[in-house]
Amino acid sequence: MAVERVGITTSVPIEILYAAGVRPLDLNNYFISSGRSESLLAAAESAGWPRSSCAWAKGVYAAARELGLARVVGVAEGDCSNAHAMLELLSAEGVEVVRFGYPYSRERSRLAGELEAFARAFGVTLADAESQMARTEAVRARLREVDRLTVEGKVTGAENLNWIISGSDMRGEPEAFGAEIDAFLAEARRRPARAGAPRVAVTGIPPAFSDLHEQLERSGAAVVLNEFPRQFAMLDGGEDLVEMCLNFTYPYDVFFRLRALRAELDSRMADGVIHYVQSFCFRAIQDRLLRQAVARPVLTLGGDRPGALDGAALTRVEAFVEMLRSRRGSS
Numbered sequence: 510m511a512v513e514r515v516g517i518t519t520s521v522p523i524e525i526l527y528a529a530g531v532r533p534l535d536l537n538n539y540f541i542s543s544g545r546s547e548s549l550l551a552a553a554e555s556a557g558w559p560r561s562s563c564a565w566a567k568g569v570y571a572a573a574r575e576l577g578l579a580r581v582v583g584v585a586e587g588d589c590s591n592a593h594a595m596l597e598l599l600s601a602e603g604v605e606v607v608r609f610g611y612p613y614s615r616e617r618s619r620l621a622g623e624l625e626a627f628a629r630a631f632g633v634t635l636a637d638a639e640s641q642m643a644r645t646e647a648v649r650a651r652l653r654e655v656d657r658l659t660v661e662g663k664v665t666g667a668e669n670l671n672w673i674i675s676g677s678d679m680r681g682e683p684e685a686f687g688a689e690i691d692a693f694l695a696e697a698r699r700r701p702a703r704a705g706a707p708r709v710a711v712t713g714i715p716p717a718f719s720d721l722h723e724q725l726e727r728s729g730a731a732v733v734l735n736e737f738p739r740q741f742a743m744l745d746g747g748e749d750l751v752e753m754c755l756n757f758t759y760p761y762d763v764f765f766r767l768r769a770l771r772a773e774l775d776s777r778m779a780d781g782v783i784h785y786v787q788s789f790c791f792r793a794i795q796d797r798l799l800r801q802a803v804a805r806p807v808l809t810l811g812g813d814r815p816g817a818l819d820g821a822a823l824t825r826v827e828a829f830v831e832m833l834r835s836r837r838g839s840s
Contacts, residue, residue: 663702663703713787728831767798
């Protein structure tokens with residue numbers, strides 16, 4: 510009998526799903542890696558989604574429909590209004606929507622209650638879920654090593670993104686995924702470390718631009734941080750599920766997120782920041798706060814549907830990297 514796949518619309522404590530004997534599937538990852546992103550968006554728009562709505566939300570909706578999932582976990586507190594509307598549509602179309610919330614207050618007792626309710630919805634206890642943490646922590650430890658080698662200059666930003674973004678669901682099989690990472694790490698550790706390149710952090714929602722990281726590398730930059738992918742993999746960890754979820758910056762207020770981001774930028778000696786803002790996303794409003802907080806040059810790039818950088822955006826990226834290179838040379 511096949512193991513049920515349960516869709517997740519953003520990162521949740523997947524230990525609960527593994528304890529329940531189901532396979533989590535991050536619908537964002539399915540959408541962007543499908544090779545058919547445009548057809549999925551067209552399907553969502555044919556189903557009534559406005560063109561002037563977030564491509565990520567539309568893609569997640571269309572992915573859930575295409576896969577014929579019976580159950581989807583959605584974040585009712587800690588995600589955006591587009592996600593809420595998407596969950597309502599899926600529910601109206603017969604998908605069982607299990608809601609989970611990250612209390613905006615980051616109050617430990619409230620979060621513990623949310624975790625317990627989430628576990629009950631899948632017929633397990635919080636203790637059952639925490640018994641899975643050894644499996645998932647083994648994978649996160651490997652992903653932290655990928656991240657460390659990225660800072661060291663042996664792993665590219667594109668490779669970092671590819672591995673770490675998959676930490677949100679561990680591709681449904683933590684042990685097999687861990688073995689894949691081990692094989693990659695064995696090769697990456699043998700590489701010479703790249704030095705001297707301007708060090709760039711990519712912040713914000715994972716970019717819809719399919720070639721941003723490659724173009725940064727071609728321009729002579731080294732990407733040393735993928736902010737939200739690292740958060741979606743919950744690499745900051747914790748002693749238990751409550752602490753792990755409290756350390757996850759994505760669902761909470763921007764000031765908590767920016768404090769954590771500033772610490773990462775400092776520890777990675779980032780020279781500059783690419784802030785990706787998704788069209789029709791509320792997080793674009795926070796760009797000014799991010800610029801004030803990071804105390805480094807920031808290039809804000811806006812995008813909508815998946816695809817390559819256009820000529821104008823590529824010119825801006827190249828000019829930004831050249832400016833960082835000049836600053837490094839004059840310091």
